[in-house]
Amino acid sequence: MEDGVKVIEIKKSIFEDNEKEADALRAELKRKGVYLLNLMSSPGSGKTTTLIRLVNLIKDQVRVAVMEADIDSDVDAVKIKEATGIPSIQLHTGGMCHLDAEMTRQGLDNVALDGLDLVILENVGNLVCPAEFDTGSAQNAMILSVPEGHDKPLKYPLMFSICNLVVINKMDVMPYFDFDLDKCKEYIHMRNPKATVIPICAKTGEGVDELAQWLLNEIKNWKN
Amino acid sequence: MHELGIVFYIIRDVKKAALEHGVEHVNAVVMNIGEVSTVVPDYLTDCWRWAADKEDLLRGCELRCNMLPAVTTCNACGKEYPTVEHGRTCPYCGSEDTVLKCGNEVEIKEIEVL
Ligand SMILES: Nc1nc2c(ncn2[C@@H]2O[C@H](COP(=O)(O)OP(=O)(O)OP(=O)(O)O)[C@@H](O)[C@H]2O)c(=O)[nH]1
Numbered sequence: 001m002e003d004g005v006k007v008i009e010i011k012k013s014i015f016e017d018n019e020k021e022a023d024a025l026r027a028e029l030k031r032k033g034v035y036l037l038n039l040m041s042s043p044g045s046g047k048t049t050t051l052i053r054l055v056n057l058i059k060d061q062v063r064v065a066v067m068e069a070d071i072d073s074d075v076d077a078v079k080i081k082e083a084t085g086i087p088s089i090q091l092h093t094g095g096m097c098h099l100d101a102e103m104t105r106q107g108l109d110n111v112a113l114d115g116l117d118l119v120i121l122e123n124v125g126n127l128v129c130p131a132e133f134d135t136g137s138a139q140n141a142m143i144l145s146v147p148e149g150h151d152k153p154l155k156y157p158l159m160f161s162i163c164n165l166v167v168i169n170k171m172d173v174m175p176y177f178d179f180d181l182d183k184c185k186e187y188i189h190m191r192n193p194k195a196t197v198i199p200i201c202a203k204t205g206e207g208v209d210e211l212a213q214w215l216l217n218e219i220k221n222w223k224n
Numbered sequence: 225m226h227e228l229g230i231v232f233y234i235i236r237d238v239k240k241a242a243l244e245h246g247v248e249h250v251n252a253v254v255m256n257i258g259e260v261s262t263v264v265p266d267y268l269t270d271c272w273r274w275a276a277d278k279e280d281l282l283r284g285c286e287l288r289c290n291m292l293p294a295v296t297t298c299n300a301c302g303k304e305y306p307t308v309e310h311g312r313t314c315p316y317c318g319s320e321d322t323v324l325k326c327g328n329e330v331e332i333k334e335i336e337v338l
C-alpha cells in the first residue's frame with residue numbers, strides 16, 4: 001500500500017438507503033390512506049392487458065391511478081388512459097432496469113394523491129432487478145404467463161419470495177404448453193408460503209374478478 | 225444497464241461517506257460482491273470508470289471487487305452447501321426446498337483515501 005493511504009471502513013449495502021426511503025414512503029402512503037401496488041413481470045407477460053381489465057372492474061368502487069415505468073416510451077400509459085379513462089402517468093427510468101423508492105416518490109409527486117385509494121405501478125419488465133429494490137409499495141405482485149413455464153419460481157427465487165400475489169396469466173394457451181399449474185403453485189409456495197396464486201386470462205377477463213376481490217380486500221385492510 | 229444503476233448508488237454512498245469524514249479525494253473503493261448477486265464485476269468496473277471520472281472526488285479512483293462465496297441452506301436436511309456448484313438442489317438429500325444463506329451481497333466494504 002502507498003504511503004499515507006488511509007482506509008475507512010464503510011461496510012454498507014448499497015440497498016440500505018433505498019430501504020429507508022421505501023419505509024418512509026410506505027408510512028406516508030399509509031397515513032394518506034393510499035394503497036400502492038407494485039406490479040412486476042417479465043416483458044410481455046400481460047401487465048398492461050391485466051391492468052386494463054382490472055381497473056375497469058374496480059374503478060367505480062375505488063379511486064385509482066396508474067403509473068407506468070418504462071425505459072423509454074409512453075405506449076403503455078397512453079393505452080391505459082384510452083382503455084380505462086383513469087389518470088395514468090409515464091415514468092421514464094432513464095435507462096435503469098428498475099424503479100427505486102426515490103423514483104417512485106418523484107412519480108407520485110405528479111399524481112394528485114388526495115382522494116385516491118389506489119395507485120398501481122407497472123414496473124419495468126424484468127424479473128431480476130426490480131426484486132432488489134423496494135419501491136415503498138404496500139404490496140408486491142407479479143404476473144407469470146403460461147408460455148414462460150412453471151419453473152420460473154425456481155429460476156428467480158428472489159422475485160417470488162417478495163411477492164405475496166402471483167397472477168398466472170394466459171391460461172387460454174395452456175393446451176399448447178406443458179405448463180403444470182400444481183407444480184407451479186408448489187414452487188411458488190416454496191419461495192413464499194403466504195403467496196396467493198390467482199390464474200387468469202387477461203385476454204377474455206376470466207379470473208380477473210377474483211383478482212379484483214383480492215385487491216379490494218387489501219385496500220380495505222390498508223385503510224384500517 | 226443494471227451495473228450502471230448500481231454505480232450511481234455506489235457514488236452516492238461514497239460521496240456521503242467522504243463528506244462525513246472530511247475527505248477530499250478517494251483513491252479506491254473496495255466492494256464486497258456476492259457470487260450470485262446480479263452484479264457482473266467486469267461490467268461494474270467499466271461503468272465505474274465512465275461515471276467516476278465525471279466527479280472531482282472520484283477522478284482516477286479505482287473500484288476493486290472482492291468476491292464473496294455463495295452458500296445455500298437446505299430446509300429439508302439442514303445442511304449447507306456451495307450454491308454455484310450445486311444450484312437449487314441439495315447435494316445431500318436431493319430436496320429443492322433450499323434458501324440462499326449468503327452470496328447476494330452488493331456492499332461497499334471500505335474506501336482508501338490519502
Ligand atoms: N393469449 C393471450 N395473450 C395475452 C393475454 N394477456 C395478454 N396477452 C398478450 O400478450 C402480449 C403482451 O401483453 P401486455 O399486456 O402488453 O404485456 P406487458 O407485460 O404489459 O408487456 P411490457 O409492458 O412490454 O413488459 C399482448 O400481445 C397481449 O395481447 C392472455 O391472457 N392470453
Ligand SMILES: [Mg+2]
Binds near residue numbers: 076122
Ligand atoms: Mg406493459
Ligand SMILES: [Zn+2]
Binds near residue numbers: 299300301303318
Ligand atoms: Zn438437503
